[in-house]
Amino acid sequence: MTPPQPPKGNMVLWDHIFPPLLDGSYRWRTETDVSYQIAAQAQGQPPQTQAQNLPEVQGYFNVEGPRFGLDASQIASVFPPKNGHGGFNESLPHVAIFKRTLPWERRLDPQEVLWNGEPPAAWNDNVPWMALLLFEETECTIKQKVAIGDALPAEVVKELAPAAGTLVNTVSASSAVVQSIMPSLEELSLLTHVRQVNVEDRELNAAGGDGWFSVVMSNRVPEEGKKYVACLVSLEERWDVVPLEPPPIAQNPFRPIPLPVRPPVGESKFVIPQRNIPRMPTSDFPISSAIRSQSLLQTTFGSIVGNYGGIEVVGDPGRLIFFFQNTFILLYSWKFECTQAGTFRELVQGLDDKMYGNPNTQSKPVLTDTGHLHMNVADRAGENEVTFYRGPLVPFQLTRDPLGPYHSADQCRRGSIETGGEDISYAAAFECGRLLAAADGRLAQDIMRWRREGYKVSLRTDSLNLVAKTMNLVQAADVHQPFAPLLAVSAIQSMVNPSLPVADPYQIQVAEQAPGMNPATLQQAWNLSSSQEAVAILGGDPGTLGAQVTAPAQTARANTTIDVVQKDIAGLNRLSGFRAQVLDNATTTLESL
């Protein structure tokens, strides 16, 4: 469960965030425990319980994370800034990493060698496997892509058990320097923590992060006028160089002890735990054999002569100068220079703050007081002319153009009222938008879909309106509702509640109301002597007009059976004849079409 984001402008600090699993290889195993009861077979017999388990399954997986190097994309920020120049002499360098669990994903001392079998202190879990060491530029040597076996002590490589051919970047420094700056175990845990910040008001970035950062601090304060390399190094299995107890506090801070950078042989006082570590031989120093085996010694000063318990002996056998050094896997490094000014505060205080359109006073571009820039363009006739352009950023508030939308860039061209020159600002905006849209295939599709949907609906509306008008629908047609049910309902309703009587399908009774068809009206109009005369004129058949028609009485039939019908050969023949005639008619009609 992730804690909620801290309120705006606030930050929450955490001692550590442990990963659920440390990096490494794991085995998982699944088994089931299922049993069921069988009902008693016979009276008096107890019910039986039977187990039915699935076969056991197991597998292996690795939890992997950065180990021999850290990608730059994992680094959220570094302080002092990379290649920065500034007065950093009052602050401790640090590096913020996007992954909040990273410093605790491995163990510095998984076998607890440093405790010599004693139960470790409670804070042992907190010890990160990385440290930020700050070297002066001249104190350390960084090598790129070295085979891990060549760079680190054999003991460490054995424990790390890297894949064959693993290449690492390394940093080497004299062991006296390393000893003087290497934090002790407890200090390592104090120098590493997790920060959770509010991300609402920050600029976006390719890897914006979720507001969680692990932060590794250095314990060395830069000194003014010096160049530094900050090195985030891996300390996995490096219990040979990390002291259990911190070195003594300076008793007299008024007189700092001068630091011997390259002490001669035998002066190293590195604190090394006694167990399992090959000590440097004191009497039988095998220089001569080393010289023969390593020809590179003949050319350069400072080559590795031997390696004893994490301390590499480097030297020039010809001049008999030797010193000790330590090499670490370099996860990430950056350089900076500590000068007088250049902190965030100094930078933002020194900003030249103006409204946009206030150019540099020294080399001023030609700018009108409306913020337009003179721009040389070739017009469509190929002739050069000076036009005016102003970007979307203006130094004063402008009213929004209400005459939208525009359909072409030409429509957006304006004559500038101040000078009579042409203003291409909005035409440029139009073209810019068009080009950006054209570069996006999905947008073009979506715009076409937008239009097509509109056209489709309007087409449908037209059709529906026409159908509704023709079919005398009982309900208004809605373009967004399915039309077929509406049509069906209308049809059924007009059958149930017919607007005309079924007995008069040809609307004779309506026609009868027409003045020319009504005998009484006709008699009056033509001044006839009697209505009978009018009836005669209109055809005289009382069945056609006016008179009520009585239905003929049904023929009474005796009850008949299937057998009787079957025996009526004449009747069946007549029916067959009708059927043949209907088929003939249909065939003729179809052929004539």
Add this chain to the structure above:
Amino acid sequence: MRTPWTNNSTSLRARMAKPQQVEPTDPEAGMPPYMESFLAHLRLLVGVPFDYLVPDARLLPDESIRFFYLDRSWTDRLADGAIAIGKIGSRDQAHHQAHAPGVNQQLDQTERIVRQLQIGKKGSFAEQKQVSDGNQSPGDIVTGFLLRSAAVSGWPHMDVRAYDTDLPEPLDPSDLATQQHQLLTLRLELLSPSVMIALFQGVPKLVILEEPHHSIQFGILDPEANGNFSMYIRDTTGHQIPAPSNNPALGWTTGNPITIPVPVRASNARVLHIAGLRDRLAAQMSLALPDPMPPQNGSAEFALEVLQPPWRQRFEGTVDEAGQGGGGDGRFVGGILVSQYVVNLETQAAYKQILTFGGGPVENRAARKANDGNQ
């Protein structure tokens, strides 16, 4: 043979008589999500080449900050241009013409969620849109700044906030009353490693840049006359603790923040003795302090003590803060500037004459050149 109910020409006529094709209230009139999102991003100049924003590099010199208003007409044209894609006939034009007000209004609302979409942590476009559609207030003035500085590249993820009133320090951004004055940040992004653009909704009276919180420095005070490193002690919220009384032995002066000396290693005077410092901090717990210090039982508490609060740079409206840094004469002052030439009747008349009697484009150009020469 039956005649069809409708045919192409009548249906086309019917639809041309109704250029919007569909009522703006119909669901089909709404833009597809991708189109709406794209245009809303475009409204905030996302993806617009830098040269369009700053046509001349001298407009944004090194180590400068430039405040601006956003020309909404410019961004409207940008959206018009994008919609012009695939417009092949008068019908498409009529459709756009009829729906433009609705599209504009919708984009005015949708542009407010662009930043949330860019951050990408707060749900899908549809969910976000529900929020933004709840707020139907019309498009406001958009302002912002461009910042080109080594501070942008060296201190990534700095905090930027804008307020509509000039709030005095101490300013707590998490305070509700303060947040009511905060302007909505529409966009805050790097255009290049050292150039940052910010857009706000509304006219700010106060803009603050804050040192990024995750890279707050650990500060100690450099050796002074006595050659000792020293540092402030801080309470559980990271504030300095004022001394409650005068105590020369402890170096206390009433009201002044308490400092303690920082131990260094014997082997290297520039390397802090972290364990010793932690012990010394823990020893302070026994003193009667007005604000309690956090108990020293982990790296977070230790970090809290050595943290240096982030620097907050204020850019304020009309209040002149000369002497407190910043400088320059272009502090952000809201207001409307009317060009002198627009109200100049002579210029207007001359312009009209060119338009009416100037004849062909050649004369036009000549007139323009003459005018340019006069400038």
